[in-house]
Amino acid sequence: MDRDWYKDAVFYEVSVRAYADGNDDGIGDLAGLTSKLDYLQALGIDAVWMLPIFPSPLRDDGYDVSDYRNIHHDYGTLDDFRNLVDEAHERGLRVLVELVPNHTSDQHPWFQASRDPDHPDHARYRDWYVWSDSDERYADARIIFIDYEPSNWTYDELRGQYYWHRFFHHQPDLNFDNPEVQREMMRIVQFWLDAGADALRIDAPPYLYEREGTNCENLPETHAYLKRLRALVDAYAPGTMLLSEANQWPEDVRPYFGDGDEMHMNFHFPLMPRVFMALAKADRTPIEWIINRTPQLPPVCQWGTFLRNHDELTLEMVTAEEREFMWDFYAPEPRMRLNLGIRRRLAPLLKNDQARIRCANSILLTFVGSPFIYYGDEIGMGDDIWLEDRNGVRTPMQWNDRVNAGFSSEEVPPERLYLPVIDDEDYGFAVVNVARQEGDPASLLNWMKAALYIRRQHPAFGRGALVLLEPADSSILAYIRSHGTETLLVVNNLAAEERDVTLDLGRYEGYELRDLFTGAMLDRPASDSWAMSLPGYGYRWLALTR
Numbered sequence: 001m002d003r004d005w006y007k008d009a010v011f012y013e014v015s016v017r018a019y020a021d022g023n024d025d026g027i028g029d030l031a032g033l034t035s036k037l038d039y040l041q042a043l044g045i046d047a048v049w050m051l052p053i054f055p056s057p058l059r060d061d062g063y064d065v066s067d068y069r070n071i072h073h074d075y076g077t078l079d080d081f082r083n084l085v086d087e088a089h090e091r092g093l094r095v096l097v098e099l100v101p102n103h104t105s106d107q108h109p110w111f112q113a114s115r116d117p118d119h120p121d122h123a124r125y126r127d128w129y130v131w132s133d134s135d136e137r138y139a140d141a142r143i144i145f146i147d148y149e150p151s152n153w154t155y156d157e158l159r160g161q162y163y164w165h166r167f168f169h170h171q172p173d174l175n176f177d178n179p180e181v182q183r184e185m186m187r188i189v190q191f192w193l194d195a196g197a198d199a200l201r202i203d204a205p206p207y208l209y210e211r212e213g214t215n216c217e218n219l220p221e222t223h224a225y226l227k228r229l230r231a232l233v234d235a236y237a238p239g240t241m242l243l244s245e246a247n248q249w250p251e252d253v254r255p256y257f258g259d260g261d262e263m264h265m266n267f268h269f270p271l272m273p274r275v276f277m278a279l280a281k282a283d284r285t286p287i288e289w290i291i292n293r294t295p296q297l298p299p300v301c302q303w304g305t306f307l308r309n310h311d312e313l314t315l316e317m318v319t320a321e322e323r324e325f326m327w328d329f330y331a332p333e334p335r336m337r338l339n340l341g342i343r344r345r346l347a348p349l350l351k352n353d354q355a356r357i358r359c360a361n362s363i364l365l366t367f368v369g370s371p372f373i374y375y376g377d378e379i380g381m382g383d384d385i386w387l388e389d390r391n392g393v394r395t396p397m398q399w400n401d402r403v404n405a406g407f408s409s410e411e412v413p414p415e416r417l418y419l420p421v422i423d424d425e426d427y428g429f430a431v432v433n434v435a436r437q438e439g440d441p442a443s444l445l446n447w448m449k450a451a452l453y454i455r456r457q458h459p460a461f462g463r464g465a466l467v468l469l470e471p472a473d474s475s476i477l478a479y480i481r482s483h484g485t486e487t488l489l490v491v492n493n494l495a496a497e498e499r500d501v502t503l504d505l506g507r508y509e510g511y512e513l514r515d516l517f518t519g520a521m522l523d524r525p526a527s528d529s530w531a532m533s534l535p536g537y538g539y540r541w542l543a544l545t546r
């Protein structure tokens with residue numbers, strides 16, 4: 001087994017609840033997801049990341065865990081999980097489990113015992129959470145869910161103290177200063193490795209520890225613990241990948257990779273909004289700026305890149321001015337905004353313009369790192385901004401144009417679905433669905449398949465160095481990806497209009513260029529003023545060969 005398989009992988013993020021309903025109760029489940037593995041294999045992805053699947057009151061869609069060693073009854077059983085893993089492995093797919101170490105649900109038995117002095121287990125769990133007589137401590141820590149929470153402290157009547165929470169008030173933070181908590185989370189990791197997980201996404205790692213006088217993010221204690229977690233995983237199940245969700249600036253994310261001894265992967269959060277900015281302004285400068293600020297990684301490490309995910313499109317890693325620009329451009333309707341972000345899906349953000357959507361995906365699939373595709377974005381699904389919180393981007397997957405969109409059987413009354421299927425004119429399931437796009441050679445889905453197939457043939461996309469070219473026209477984003485003997489050139493036109501492009505390919509003087517999509521050789525070899533023209537939002541993926 002390749003220890004660094006994640007460097008060549010394309011990941012697919014899926015909400016089990018939203019994907020396919022295997023038992024007709026209106027809620028997606030593990031059996032449903034398992035039945036769609038052939039689809040995922042045909043799409044050409046390598047690994048499936050499931051949003052939280054543990055028992056939970058679902059007040060934060062499962063990020064509020066009430067039992068770390070089981071499966072939510074809506075989704076199935078541990079046997080269903082093992083079956084999913086077996087079926088995935090048979091198809092060469094890997095499975096990522098979401099681990100939420102920072103906090104639990106307030107319904108977790110640990111918290112119930114911790115808060116209640118009369119609870120028989122109180123003595124054992126008393127210090128498992130962060131309690132305080134005052135709500136003034138750690139005043140320098142920002143509030144993350146600013147639309148919902150006024151403070152990081154909430155008073156508990158039973159215990160007569162405040163408890164600390166970086167997210168919702170019903171999600172108390174675990175106390176990682178307590179060695180019992182440290183050990184228990186390690187045992188939970190072992191449990192999921194035993195159950196067959198190939199990788200773990202570590203939710204919200206920056207917040208594990210708190211220290212007075214700091215912003216309580218990225219503390220040395222946190223890194224020390226994550227390194228211990230990595231050592232455990234390497235010893236216990238070598239080849240397991242750890243992906244961390246540190247939504248931070250590159251210089252603060254870099255320590256999460258350690259010397260190659262902490263997390264294998266980290267999402268590149270600041271890159272994401274800059275892809276949208278570059279497209280909005282037809283100007284590559286924001287992307288250039290962040291790439292120049294992106295540090296080199298230890299050899300075993302890899303960035304995870306994405307355009308959209310299950311959360312709001314976060315605007316934490318931009319300046320205040322850039323945030324205003326993004327909100328004005330991409331979220332003109334107030335309801336589209338949430339916390340410091342935008343609750344919309346990829347296709348509506350890009351006005352359902354197929355050329356623009358392909359251009360965004362061209363960048364995602366050819367730029368640094370390993371790409372993550374959010375379920376439904378491969379067919380250009382829409383959203384429903386009128387649903388609560390981030391539910392608008394978590395609606396049922398649209399498989400076909402029948403009642404319930406093929407997500408649930410036609411017999412299930414639509415009002416029983418966990419959330420309504422998107423049913424509007426532009427993005428409704430009658431228009432946007434897998435079956436229809438499978439039958440249409442020009443569909444986004446078939447384009448994605450082709451693009452993923454090409455990516456798979458060229459390791460330089462996952463492993464290669466990235467060198468940005470500097471054509472005079474700033475609406476052109478062009479770069480070389482090179483690895484071993486392979487050299488690739490990608491050119492994207494960020495503008496809506498056709499552009500003539502001139503690139504300095506002097507370093508490759510005389511090399512021939514082959515179009516990776518068509519296989520055709522171009523008639524002009526590389527030179528120091530190599531010219532071509534690209535339609536609005538056009539892209540070319542080319543191999544340079546001697």
Ligand code: NOJ
Binds near residue numbers: 060064167311
């Ligand atoms: C990050 C997750 O992506 C988000 O969905 C969740 O609400 C927070 N962590 C809190 O668990």
Ligand code: CA
Binds near residue numbers: 021022023025029
């Ligand atoms: Ca179900």
